[in-house]
Amino acid sequence: MNFGVVFLLTFLIVCAASVAMTKNLLAAVLIQMGYSTIMSVIWLVLESPDLAITEAAVGAGVTGILFFVTLRRIGLIGGKGGRKK
Amino acid sequence: MGSNLFFNYFEATAVIVFGIGFTILFLDRNLIKKVIGFNFMDSAIFLFLASNGYISGRVSPIFEDGVTAAEHYINPVPAGLVLTGIVVSVSVTAFLLALVVRLYLRYHTLEMDEIVALSRKEADE
C-alpha cells in the first residue's frame, strides 16, 4: 500500500463528503473540478493514460465549463447580481 | 466479512464515494448538487471498474518495441469500458444541467421540493 496513493484516495472521499456538506454551489463545482483532476492522476497510477487524458479534458475541462456556464446563466455567478451568499 | 477489504483499497474508496454520490443524487434537494453527486457516483463506478484491470508491476497496454506478450501489460478491457462510460456520463451531465437551467428560468429556485410544490400549483396547459 503506497502512501501517496492512499493520500489521493483519501482526497477523493474528502471531496465527496465536503460537497455533501457545503451550501455554496460555486465551492461545490470547484471541488468537483479538483476531484476530477485528482482522478486523472489516479488513472495514471492505474496505468491508464487514455483515461487520464480523457478525464483531464472532460471531467476537469468541459464538465467544469458546463457547470460554470450554467451558474452564469442562472445568475449565481458573474453579472451584476454577484454570487449567491 | 471477507478477508480482502484492506487489499482492495481502491475498490473500497470507490464504493464509499459511490455511496456518497448516490445519496447526494437521491436525497439532496439542490439540483446543482444532485448533478455533482451524479458525477461523483459515475466516476466512482469507473474507479471501481478500472481498478479491476490493474495488475501490479505491469504497464499500460500501448505496445512498445513490438512486445505483445500479455504478461507485460495490464488488462485493456476495463479502460475501454470506462472510456465509454465517461462519454455517457458527460452526456447525461449536459442533459441534467440543461434541465436545471430551464427549471431555474421558470421557477427561480434550485431546490427540488420547492419546484415540485410550485409546479403542483400551476394550472394545466
Added chain:
Amino acid sequence: MNLVQNFPFFCIMLYLAGGVTCCVLTPKASRAVCIGLNLLVTALMAAALAFTVRSGESYVYLMGHFPAPWGNEIRIGPLETLMGTAFPLVMTLTLLGGMDHIFEDVEEDKINLYFTVVNLLMVSMLALVLTNDIFTGYVFVEINTIASCALVMLKYKSGKALVATTRYLIMSLLGSGLFLIGIIILYNITGHLLMEPMREKIHELYLSGNYAFPLTVTVGLFAVGLSLKSALWPFSAWLPDAHASATAASSGILSGLVIKSYMILLLKIFYRVLGMEVVLSTGVLNVLFVFGIGAMLFGSLHALQERDIKRMLAYSSVAQAGYIFAGFGLGTAEGVLAGCIQILVHAVTKPMLFSAAGGFMTVSGGSRQFSDLHGAGRRDILSGIAFTVGALSMIGIPLFAGFATKLVLTRASLATAGWKCVAALSAIVLSTVLNALYYIPAVALLFDKREAVHISGVKAQPSAVYVLSLTVFMALNFFVGLRSSLLTCILEAGLNVFS
C-alpha cells in the same frame, strides 16, 4: 448465412441512420422517414420472425469479426423477433394516433428532433431486446433513458412536463448507477461481458460456493436497478407525472413500450447471465412477486382516486406492470410466459387508450379532468369505441386482449403450490374487480348524455391517420384476444431456446 438472418441487424443500423437523418430534415420529411422506417422494420422483423419460428432455434449474429468471448454479438430467437416485430408496429400506430398532438404540442423547430428521438429510442429498445452482451445492454439503457426523458419534456412550454422529466431522469440515473455497479462486480468475478461465457463461469462459481456474497448482492443490484427504471410498484412514484404530462403519443410509447424493454432485459439477465439456479437461491423472485402483487393492487387503488384521465391511465400502467412482475416472480416457465404475454397485451392496449384520451382532450377544450369529459365519447365516437375496447381489455373480459393474460397467469399460478398460488389468484380476482371499478365509470362518464356545459365541447374531425391507427389497434386487440394460442406457441418456442 441466410439473408433473412441479417434483418434484425439491418433494423438496428437503419434506425441509427434514420435518427441522424431526421436531425437535418424538415418536420414533414422527418415524419415520413420515421413512419416509413418503422413500417420497414416491422416488415423485416416479421420476416425474421417467420424464419426463427420455422427453424425453432435461436442463432447468434456476430457484431464484428470475432466470436465470443472476444467480440460483441446479438442473439435472435422467436421471442426476440416477436418483440422486435411488435415494438415497431405499436410505435407506428402510436405515432399515427398522436400525430396531430405532436404537431400541436411540440415547437415547430423541434418536431424533427421528436422523430430523431423516437428513432434512437427504437434503436435502444431493439438493441436491449436483441443484445447478448451485458455492457452493450448498459450503453443502450442509457440511450433509452435519455430518449424517453426527451420524449416527456418535448411538450411545448409545459412546466409540469419539465419537473416530471427531472424526477424521471434522476430515478433512472439511480437505477443505471446500481445496474452498472452490478455489471462491474460480475465482470470482476467472472472476467467476461458476453452473456453465455458469463453464465458458464457463474454456474461454476455457484457450484463451488466461491463469491457467494458478491453474487447475491449483484442479483439484488440488478433487480433494484431495473425495477427503478421499469416502475415496479414501490419505485413507481415518478411514473404517473412523467407519463401523464407528456404528449399523447409519448405517453403511449412510454407506457406501452419503454418500461417493457427493461423488463425483457431483466428477464434476459436472470435467464442468460445469472442462471435460474442462482436467482432462485437468492429469493429475489419472491420479492419481485410480492412487489408485483402490490403494484396490481396499489396501482389500481391510486387509479381509482384519480380525477385526471391520463393520470388514471398512468396508474393503470403501474398495475399492469405488476402483472408482468408477478408472472416473472412465480419462477416457473408458465409464469414467465404469462409475463411475456402481458408485455404484448399491454403494448397493444395502453397506447390505444392514451391515443383515445388525446382524442377526448381535443374535443373537450384540452382538459384532462373527468369533470370536463362528460359526453366526450359521444362527441368523438371513434375514440369512445376505442377507449371502451381498451377498458374492457384491461379489465379482462373474454374476446379482448387482456383476457389472455388473466387466463395464462391463472393457469400458471394454479400450477405453483403454496402461498404464491393463493396470493396470485386472490390478487388477480381483486385486481379485476378494482380495474372494473375505475374503467366502467370512466366509460359511462364518457358516454354520458349530460354534457359538461362549462367547456367548449366540439364535434370531432378525426384525421385519416387517427382513424387508421385506432382501427388497427382495435383489430390487434381482438386478434390478440382471439388468437392468443398462436402467441403462446411462439413465446413457448422462444422461451425454450431463450437461455
Added chain:
Amino acid sequence: MKQPSRNVARFVNWVEGEEVFPVPEEAERNQKPRKKKAPVKAKPASPEKEKRIFALVYDGISVVVCLTVILTLLVTVSWLPRFGGQDNPAENEVYIRYLEGELEEAGAINAVAGMILDYRAFDTLGESNVLFIAVCSVIILLRADRNRKTGALNIPELENRRALQPDDSIFRGSAALLVPIGILFGIYVILNGHLSAGGGFSGGAIIGASLILYANACGPEKFERAFTFRTYQWISFFALMTYTLLKTYSFYTGANHLESHIPLGTPGAILSSGLILPLNICVGLVVACTMYAFYSLFSKGGFGNGQ
C-alpha cells in the same frame, strides 16, 4: 467514518441556530413579507420548528441510505479478488487475445483503441449515439424558441451576450497563444489515437475546449459567422453517418464471414489499423462540435447570427 462526522457538523450548525437547509432568497422575495410574519407572531416558531424537525428526519434518512449502500458494497468488496493480483478472474483468455492477437487482427499500437473500436465496436457506436441524443435533448431544452407569429427567435437575457466579451487584453493575449496550441494538440491526439494514448473523444474534447476559450476571449461572432447551427447539424450528420456506414460494413462482413478488404497497414504507421483512424476522426469531429454546441446553447441558447 465520514457520515457520523457529517451528521455531527449539521447538528452543531443546527444547535448554533443556523438553518440546516436554507430557504433560497428567491422564494423569500416572492413571499409577501406581511404574510411571512403573521403566522410567526401567532404561533411562535412553529413552522420553523416543523421545518427543522423535517430537515433532521430527512438528514437522518440520507445518512441511513448512504451508510446502507456503503456498508453493503464494502462487505461485497471484502469478498472480491485482491487488487492487482495476476490470477484474478478478470485476467483470462479474453484479455490475452486482446493483447497478443491485437496487432494482427486490429493493427493498433494502443490496445485500448483496438479493443473499443474493433473487438467491441458496437458499444462504442452506441456511445457516440448517447452523445448525439444528449445534444439533441439540450437543443430541445435550451435552443431559443421561435416566436410562432413573427418567426423571430426569442433570445433570453440579452445582457448576458455582452457579458460574454470581457475587455481584458491579458486574457485575450493568452487565449490567442493557447487556442492554436490546444487545437493542434487535439488534432494530434485524434490522429494518434491508434498509436498512443488518446483518441477521438479526448482529442475532440480538447479541440472543443479550445474553441470555447476562443469564443470567450475574442467574442463568438467572428467564429460563428462560419459555424452556424446548420453547419453544426451537417457536420454531425456526415460524421455519424460515416461512422454508422463503416461499422455496418464491418459488422456485416464479420457476421457473414466475408473478407473485409480493409488493409491494416504496418502497425505504428499513421495510416494503419484499418477503420480505427477514420472512426477516430469522425468521433473527434462530432465531439469537438458538440462541446462547442453545448457551451453555445447553455450560454445564449443558440449560435451563429441568431440561427
